[in-house]
Amino acid sequence: MLLNSPAVERLIEAFRRLPGVGKRTAERYALHLLSAPTEDAAALSEAVRRAREAIRKCSICRNLTESDPCAICSDARRDQGLVCVVEQPSGAMAIERGGTYRGVYHVLHGALNPLEGVGPDELEMDALFRRLKSGRVSEIIAATNATAEGEATALYLARQAQPGVKVTRIAHGVPMGGGLEYTDEGTLAHALDGRRQMS
Amino acid sequence: MHLTRFHCRSFRCLREIDLHPGPEINLIRGRNAQGKTSLLEAILFAATSKSHRTTLETELANSGAGEFHVRIEVQRAEREVVLETHWWKGQKRVKINGVAQKRLSDMLGKVSVVLFAPEDIALIKSGSALRRRFLDMALSQLEPAYLAALQQYRQVLRQRNELLRAPRPDPGLLDVWDVQLAREGEVLIERRAAFIDELAALASQAYGKIAAGELLAVAYAPDCPAGGLAELLRAKREGDIRRKMTVHGPHRDDIEIAVAGTPARSHASQGQQKSAALALRLAEMDLAHRRTGELPILLLDEVLAELDARRAAQLFDAIPVGAQCFITTTDLARAVAPEGRPAVEFVIEAGALAQS
Numbered sequence: 028m029l030l031n032s033p034a035v036e037r038l039i040e041a042f043r044r045l046p047g048v049g050k051r052t053a054e055r056y057a058l059h060l061l062s063a064p065t066e067d068a069a070a071l072s073e074a075v076r077r078a079r080e081a082i083r084k085c086s087i088c089r090n091l092t093e094s095d096p097c098a099i100c101s102d103a104r105r106d107q108g109l110v111c112v113v114e115q116p117s118g119a120m121a122i123e124r125g126g127t128y129r130g131v132y133h134v135l136h137g138a139l140n141p142l143e144g145v146g147p148d149e150l151e152m153d154a155l156f157r158r159l160k161s162g163r164v165s166e167i168i169a170a171t172n173a174t175a176e177g178e179a180t181a182l183y184l185a186r187q188a189q190p191g192v193k194v195t196r197i198a199h200g201v202p203m204g205g206g207l208e209y210t211d212e213g214t215l216a217h218a219l220d221g222r223r224q225m226s
Numbered sequence: 227m228h229l230t231r232f233h234c235r236s237f238r239c240l241r242e243i244d245l246h247p248g249p250e251i252n253l254i255r256g257r258n259a260q261g262k263t264s265l266l267e268a269i270l271f272a273a274t275s276k277s278h279r280t281t282l283e284t285e286l287a288n289s290g291a292g293e294f295h296v297r298i299e300v301q302r303a304e305r306e307v308v309l310e311t312h313w314w315k316g317q318k319r320v321k322i323n324g325v326a327q328k329r330l331s332d333m334l335g336k337v338s339v340v341l342f343a344p345e346d347i348a349l350i351k352s353g354s355a356l357r358r359r360f361l362d363m364a365l366s367q368l369e370p371a372y373l374a375a376l377q378q379y380r381q382v383l384r385q386r387n388e389l390l391r392a393p394r395p396d397p398g399l400l401d402v403w404d405v406q407l408a409r410e411g412e413v414l415i416e417r418r419a420a421f422i423d424e425l426a427a428l429a430s431q432a433y434g435k436i437a438a439g440e441l442l443a444v445a446y447a448p449d450c451p452a453g454g455l456a457e458l459l460r461a462k463r464e465g466d467i468r469r470k471m472t473v474h475g476p477h478r479d480d481i482e483i484a485v486a487g488t489p490a491r492s493h494a495s496q497g498q499q500k501s502a503a504l505a506l507r508l509a510e511m512d513l514a515h516r517r518t519g520e521l522p523i524l525l526l527d528e529v530l531a532e533l534d535a536r537r538a539a540q541l542f543d544a545i546p547v548g549a550q551c552f553i554t555t556t557d558l559a560r561a562v563a564p565e566g567r568p569a570v571e572f573v574i575e576a577g578a579l580a581q582s
Contacts, residue, residue, distance in 0.1 A: 139399065139402070140385065141385050141386075141388035141389040141392075141399075142384060142385055142388045146396070146399065147396075147399070174381075175378055175381040175382045175385060175406060176385070178406055179382075179385070179402040179403055179406060180402075182401070182402035182405055182406070183398070183399065183402045186398060186401060186402065187398065211370075211374075212370035212371045212373070212374055213370075213371065213374030213375075213378075215371070216371040216374060216375075
């Protein structure tokens with residue numbers, strides 16, 4: 028690093044904590060902000076501060092929102108009895124982009140991961156189980172990631188959900204419009220296991 | 227498949243080597259410490275991105291160079307494959323047919339190579355970990371779905387063990403890891419059983435050729451019988467919690483190897499152990515041939531050492547006709563390649579090639 032300044036180092040470290048940002052990129056961001064007009068840097072820090080203040084977790088689904096309850100939880104046209112459980116807000120956003128899902132969400136903000144010290148208490152599990160107790164939920168869709176951790180979280184939900192609530196798991200398999208030859212072997216093995224009868 | 231051209235630069239003690247090998251037997255001659263083993267290691271590394279001597283890739287770079295480059299051109303049944311690896315300052319870049327690859331696993335299965343090295347005697351002699359490694363490496367090359375299950379199993383095992391280290395593990399949480407451990411573990415047990423079943427017959431055939439008259443028996447010794455892993459995990463949970471680790475499962479599997487009816491690990495002679503290890507490698511090659519329809523490239527490091535002429539002839543008999551193989555030897559004077567089989571000789575001296 029060409030600037031031997033603790034303040035700059037702190038800034039670089041702050042960028043490095045962001046997902047997908049490595050050492051080089053963090054340095055580029057920091058140097059850019061330092062050589063750009065002061066207003067640009069101030070505008071960025073102001074934007075971060077404002078967004079942080081404006082955004083909180085929805086008291087129902089724990090998704091990030093500006094209004095509480097969030098727009099989805101307060102939408103009367105959506106099926107409040109169908110809850111899709113995702114690990115991150117980005118998961119809910121991805122499903123929303125699909126445009127066909129008419130239920131609501133629950134965001135866990137992570138997945139069970141003993142190696143990272145994440146257990147049920149570190150996730151928004153209690154909030155979910157409270158929703159189930161209200162009696163208005165008939166089905167939860169475990170849409171956690173197709174990783175060992177996501178799978179464990181889905182299984183945990185299935186076992187802890189109270190009787191009377193149906194728990195389903197999203198299917199894993201060949202992407203739409205994708206040829207088999209482009210699908211990796213692990214996915215194909217799961218796709219074969221999860222085959223459906225057609226006649 | 228056949229290696230038609232090999233090129234490397236700064237790989238260990240090898241300076242620059244450009245080799246055009248013959249389609250069958252290739253004898254790599256040279257005195258000790260001239261780079262014969264490194265040449266085989268470079269071929270193995272180019273094909274699999276792994277070395278049999280180290281997991282530290284820094285060691286593979288010629289001291290002083292700080293980089294190395296290996297490239298193989300291989301004629302396969304349907305087309306030619308060119309694999310290229312450039313290592314520079316700890317970064318590995320792999321190209322397949324000139325196209326840069328993101329995932330190293332894409333390389334697996336492109337070119338199959340079977341190596342037998344003196345260290346392989348540990349396959350017979352040492353603890354079960356090396357035999358499991360042999361199984362995992364061989365199966366991963368043949369069945370990518372096995373590799374997927376293995377990686378998932380290892381990850382779930384790490385997570386479960388971490389959970390077991392907690393002061394009072396939550397049974398409900400253990401359950402969800404157990405389900406996955408059992409599911410992936412059963413895949414491993416089933417695939418290993420089928421693989422060893424097939425391997426056993428081929429290994430005893432190969433052993434019969436190398437050590438005429440003696441019997442080699444190879445059998446799967448699973449820590450848990452197929453279909454019983456979920457039950458076993460349940461039954462042993464209390465013990466797992468006390469020991470703070472997962473005591474049973476496919477991560478404790480072994481292969482039983484017996485020569486002339488007695489366990490090879492404890493009772494066989496040095497020579498028998500070496501022959502048994504070689505028979506396992508030849509069987510691995512045979513099996514790959516059956517599954518893929520193509521003969522892997524065979525790399526034999528120092529197999530001829532200590533063999534008399536009769537034993538050496540038996541060894542050549544065990545190498546499938548049509549297979550391309552690379553054999554290192556310090557034996558400079560004696561002609562060792564059998565008559566009637568096309569053989570090419572190369573001499574390595576101080577890390578460079580001198581065609582003899």
